[in-house]
Amino acid sequence: MSELFDLPSDLQHSYFGLVMLHLREALLPVLFGLLVALPLAQLCVRLRWLYPPVLWVTTVLYAIPSLAFFVILIDYTGLSELTVMIPLAIYSLVVLVPAIVDGVRSVPQETLAAATAMGFGPVRRYVQVQLPIAAPAIIAGLRVASVSSVSLVSVGMLIGNQGALGNLLNSGMIYNQPRLIWLSVVGTAVLAVLVDAALIGVRILLTPWMPRGARKNTRTLAKAAAR
Template sequence: MSGFAPAGDPVIPDYGQASDCVINNGFFCTDWFASQWSTVFWPPLVDHIYMVLIAVVVGFLIAFTAALIAYRKKWLAGPIGVAATFLYTLPPLALFQLLVPFTGLTLLTVEIALVCFTLVIIFQAVLAGLAAVPDDVKRSAVGMGLDTKQLMLKVELPLALPSIISGLRIATVLTVSVATIAAFVVDSGLGSPILKAVSSPFNTQFIAAGALAVLLAFVLDGLLVLIGRILTPWTRVRI
């Protein structure tokens, strides 16, 4: 018995039956997309959502706190704004490159970069919202005996909400998009199937992953619009 003897039948791996669409590399193969959904698309989509939510929530907490401090201490508004704008202008890939030596090829690296991009948008939105609260409203609130904390919680923040929500919307949509670049650092998120697909000639994978990212951005944006509507009923009533 020689292990080198040719087999009776040629050994050709069985890759299964491909549809005409896949064989001809059509623009978008629905059947392939459906069959690969649970392995190629769904897990990265879930990862992507987590990645975006963590970045926006952490970014909001930092930027919101910074905006409240800048609102109280006006002289800080300039320096904080410049620092946040600087972080915003960094190219994402360069920022990853900069962070990897410190935090490695981890989700932490990705999140730090994503948070940096949300800061300036949310910071400016909160500050602009607070600045736009009408003076006569503040004057009457103070004149009626609201203290500083009551003024902030009962009057200034609620009236700044529309501006804060629109800032969150922009930050969220931007983060959904920037998070696809995270695939250069970690094999996670919708960037991962896109990155793998660009090096192959097969269309469906990157078109589907890209479309999912766009869809996700629309859905999250819509959710924020809905939350905004629920939280600011007074903005919709007009005679």
């Protein structure tokens, strides 16, 4: 059994070590993307005219191949994890910004009016009313962004040993060992499924107030946003 997970020494990691590295390289950018997307989305909700150009910019950024980012970033951040994670964080915006904007906009007018009439200031209203109600849509966006990030990390192998599980693909080809390629592909897929499942768990914990039927709707919403 242990032979199955034995890796060539040039990878400098155990299989488990690669899995953890993969998770870190995939999820830190999404987290960072979320931190940028939250205020950006709020700005887009407040200033309606800003939303189309922001959407346009995030889409264009998403269309830039990661290789092009690497070429530019290597001068500044070298052959490091950071060089892989920066483009991933930028890519996550294309899903997260619309997910948050749509989520916050989906809060019913009556609810907002009621909150205002009860003496909620704008900040309190955003934190205590709009964000919690937008949570399902935001988490749906996080699911799409995280899964896509997990699969994208593999490109990191192009700049030396920064592709985590992706590096196994390279090793598998060099040493002609299909086992390594399977370990990479299956490992990445399982990881993506697990991350997705974990986020579903988070959503269920955070939103006991959602009717069952409505849960599907937020998913289709996020998928529409992802497109």
